Amino acid sequence: MRFIDEFRDGELASGLAAAIRRVVRRDREYRFMEFCGGHTHTISRYGLSDLLPHQVRMIHGPGCPVCVLPIGRIDMAIRLVRDAGVMLCSYGDPMRVPASGGLSLLKAKAGPGRASGSDIRMIYSAADALLVARQNPQRQVVLLAIGFETTTPPTALVIKQAQALGLGNFSVLCCHVLTPPAIASILDSPEVRQGGSVGIDGLVGPAHVSTIIGTQPYEFVAEQYRKPVVVAGFEPLDVMQAILMLIEQVNAGRALVENQFSRAVTREGNRKAQNLMAEVFELRRSFAWRGLGDLPFSALRIRREFAEFDAERRFAIRYEAVADHPACECGAILRGVKRPSQCRLFASVCTPENPVGSCMVSSEGACAAHYSFGRFADLERVS
Amino acid sequence: MSRTHKAYVRPLDLRQGRIDMTHGSGGRATAQLIEELFVRRLGNAYLGQGNDAAVLPMPPGRLVMSTDAHVVSPLFFPGGDIGCLAVHGTINDLAVVGATPLYLAASFVLEEGFPLSDLARIVESMAAAASAAGVPVVTGDTKVVEKGSGDGVYITTTGVGVVTEGDEWSGDRARPADRIIVSGSIGEHGMAIMAQRENLGFAAAIASDTAALHGLIAAMRASGAAIRVLRDPTRGGVATTLNEIACQSGVGMMLQESALPVRPEVAAACEFLGLDPLYVANEGKVVAIVAPEDAERLLAAMRAHPLGRQAAVIGSVHQDAHSFVQMTTAFGGRRIVDWLTGEQLPRIC
Numbered sequence: 169m170r171f172i173d174e175f176r177d178g179e180l181a182s183g184l185a186a187a188i189r190r191v192v193r194r195d196r197e198y199r200f201m202e203f204c205g206g207h208t209h210t211i212s213r214y215g216l217s218d219l220l221p222h223q224v225r226m227i228h229g230p231g232c233p234v235c236v237l238p239i240g241r242i243d244m245a246i247r248l249v250r251d252a253g254v255m256l257c258s259y260g261d262p263m264r265v266p267a268s269g270g271l272s273l274l275k276a277k278a279g280p281g282r283a284s285g286s287d288i289r290m291i292y293s294a295a296d297a298l299l300v301a302r303q304n305p306q307r308q309v310v311l312l313a314i315g316f317e318t319t320t321p322p323t324a325l326v327i328k329q330a331q332a333l334g335l336g337n338f339s340v341l342c343c344h345v346l347t348p349p350a351i352a353s354i355l356d357s358p359e360v361r362q363g364g365s366v367g368i369d370g371l372v373g374p375a376h377v378s379t380i381i382g383t384q385p386y387e388f389v390a391e392q393y394r395k396p397v398v399v400a401g402f403e404p405l406d407v408m409q410a411i412l413m414l415i416e417q418v419n420a421g422r423a424l425v426e427n428q429f430s431r432a433v434t435r436e437g438n439r440k441a442q443n444l445m446a447e448v449f450e451l452r453r454s455f456a457w458r459g460l461g462d463l464p465f466s467a468l469r470i471r472r473e474f475a476e477f478d479a480e481r482r483f484a485i486r487y488e489a490v491a492d493h494p495a496c497e498c499g500a501i502l503r504g505v506k507r508p509s510q511c512r513l514f515a516s517v518c519t520p521e522n523p524v525g526s527c528m529v530s531s532e533g534a535c536a537a538h539y540s541f542g543r544f545a546d547l548e549r550v551s
Numbered sequence: 552m553s554r555t556h557k558a559y560v561r562p563l564d565l566r567q568g569r570i571d572m573t574h575g576s577g578g579r580a581t582a583q584l585i586e587e588l589f590v591r592r593l594g595n596a597y598l599g600q601g602n603d604a605a606v607l608p609m610p611p612g613r614l615v616m617s618t619d620a621h622v623v624s625p626l627f628f629p630g631g632d633i634g635c636l637a638v639h640g641t642i643n644d645l646a647v648v649g650a651t652p653l654y655l656a657a658s659f660v661l662e663e664g665f666p667l668s669d670l671a672r673i674v675e676s677m678a679a680a681a682s683a684a685g686v687p688v689v690t691g692d693t694k695v696v697e698k699g700s701g702d703g704v705y706i707t708t709t710g711v712g713v714v715t716e717g718d719e720w721s722g723d724r725a726r727p728a729d730r731i732i733v734s735g736s737i738g739e740h741g742m743a744i745m746a747q748r749e750n751l752g753f754a755a756a757i758a759s760d761t762a763a764l765h766g767l768i769a770a771m772r773a774s775g776a777a778i779r780v781l782r783d784p785t786r787g788g789v790a791t792t793l794n795e796i797a798c799q800s801g802v803g804m805m806l807q808e809s810a811l812p813v814r815p816e817v818a819a820a821c822e823f824l825g826l827d828p829l830y831v832a833n834e835g836k837v838v839a840i841v842a843p844e845d846a847e848r849l850l851a852a853m854r855a856h857p858l859g860r861q862a863a864v865i866g867s868v869h870q871d872a873h874s875f876v877q878m879t880t881a882f883g884g885r886r887i888v889d890w891l892t893g894e895q896l897p898r899i900c
Binding site: 169172176177178181182185212213214215216217218219292404520521536539540541542543544 | 749809815818819822824873875877879880881882883884885886887889892
């Protein structure tokens with residue numbers, strides 16, 4: 169595949185790995201958080217840890233839309249299907265997220281009541297949900313919209329399209345969240361702040377999110393927190409190069425926002441997409457994140473002008489907080505305080521087949537990525 | 552006019568006609584459907600006996616039996632359809648344990664309203680596949696379910712074969728140092744189906760690899776190579792098949808990502824949907840575990856057969872109490888190739 173294989177070249181990788189080994193100082197550790205689940209997936213899938221010297225430790229951040237979705241939000245979606253009889257359209261990832269009462273969207277789909285109207289469909293894009301609504305005019309169709317800034321503009325677009333079409337049977341359960349507040353929350357957490365138990369020496373900044381918002385929104389990280397940020401693409405060579413750039417910044421005592429992903433990201437980002445988001449969405453006063461808790465102004469809701477397409481308003485449902493499993497460490501793992509293997513449930517009670525916490529659900533989740541791609545390393549450490 | 556039911560003056564309308572509940576009632580309509588649509592296409596001496604069961608000659612050896620339900624959607628896809636798939640699937644299940652496939656039985660669950668023209672197409676495809684493979688459909692059954700209770704047509708095929716005692720292969724015989732061979736490029740069936748199902752225009756060129764493998768497998772046996780395990784990597788793909796074998800044999804495996812044969816269009820479609828070709832279904836490929844000293848000989852025999860031209864050694868077996876299947880990535884790292892979890896769901900961003 170042109171324009172993809174070039175970024176997965178094994179020879180270039182070993183060259184970069186050698187460069188990293190050359191610049192790494194023997195007397196210190198480098199702890200970098202890759203914010204994005206996409207990077208977590210790349211690191212696991214290509215086995216990047218094997219190419220890095222032991223001084224470099226990658227901490228998997230919370231940038232996986234499924235992992236930060238609280239139980240109560242999935243409950244809302246299931247209530248819409250069961251109580252309001254809507255047809256729910258969801259991306260693949262949220263389907264297996266555990267909800268209350270041992271349910272998930274997948275289980276609700278298979279469970280009783282399907283014949284009497286419960287209908288949950290997996291879609292690949294927001295546009296598919298709009299199509300479902302147009303094909304089923306007799307049904308109320310709700311899009312479970314999740315994701316960071318990457319998936320938000322398409323949601324905005326379908327809401328505008330639905331308005332233009334005068335669709336009366338389409339609405340959106342908006343669970344879109346924002347990247348910069350989540351980064352700030354991690355850097356502000358007591359474990360990470362100076363003297364805390366977890367140090368973070370730098371951040372690998374998001375790839376696709378940054379194509380939308382640009383690199384500017386991360387500048388506060390460099391300026392206020394004195395941490396370097398390197399925005400990186402999702403291909404393995406991108407990640408390796410970003411790590412090299414971070415190490416060089418740390419060694420030089422610099423804290424700047426650098427852009428490794430310059431083939432797709434600019435400082436300003438995609439203005440058109442940003443305007444579209446601003447037109448349709450506004451900030452929520454507060455949003456409950458799984459693992460990070462209630463974060464002020466960290467998520468989006470649909471503006472009043474588009475109220476009729478807001479499923480929360482149309483069906484008058486409210487978010488109700490639900491406690492996570494008491495032994496689940498997703499919260500600590502999302503903040504980088506614990507590693508997946510330090511959770512008592514990991515690989516015993518909690519597996520990709522039977523996920524307890526959301527980090528085990530998506531292949532971008534820290535636990536699932538470690539379970540599926542890297543758990544042999546734990547066993548080798550023991551034996 | 553019907554031979555056994557003269558009361559049916561009018562032949563089946565294969566152009567406009569549709570399955571209705573009377574076709575499953577067991578009455579004349581059923582008999583007419585069987586005779587004019589099924590027997591006429593699948594026809595052979597055993598099916599023609601018209602009895603409730605076929606009485607068949609049996610060569611010496613041990614009896615091998617397998618059954619497989621086919622519920623694919625869409626029913627027609629590039630490279631094949633549910634009809635030939637149902638024939639190939641069961642023949643392959645027999646062949647990979649070392650059997651010579653002899654006979655097939657086929658059961659159809661038809662949905663009310665299903666076009667007879669589509670059914671005829673499917674049965675013709677089945678007949679062609681069975682005839683090409685030299686394995687006749689000797690008995691069958693049809694049932695009709697109400698509209699909405701099925702997805703057009705489901706086909707279950709059961710196969711019977713024979714193997715010389717001691718010649719059968721089993722999944723528990725892989726040993727450390729053995730080589731792992733795959734007979735050709737992977738992931739084509741699954742991606743052909745996905746491309747149709749999800750309307751991926753750019754992936755329209757991907758055709759299913761559905762094929763009967765007993766010819767290739769006979770050539771592999773004839774090579775004299777010490778084959779330990781043979782399996783067709785269908786649902787769950789090569790990754791799942793290798794995990795099954797690793798567990799059954801109590802060994803670990805190490806694959807080389809750069810050695811995996813994947814066609815560029817399959818790789819591209821997988822990339823687009825966030826899928827991994829290792830987990831995508833194949834219907835015309837075989838995975839072989841072979842003694843290290845015989846790997847080259849087996850590879851040569853496979854490459855000499857039309858269905859094995861792209862055969863490649865993709866890894867090796869080693870001792871591992873945890874039975875992990877691992878892979879050295881093309882990038883130089885290492886990762887687990889785990890069991891498939893749930894369905895292989897695409898990632899969203």
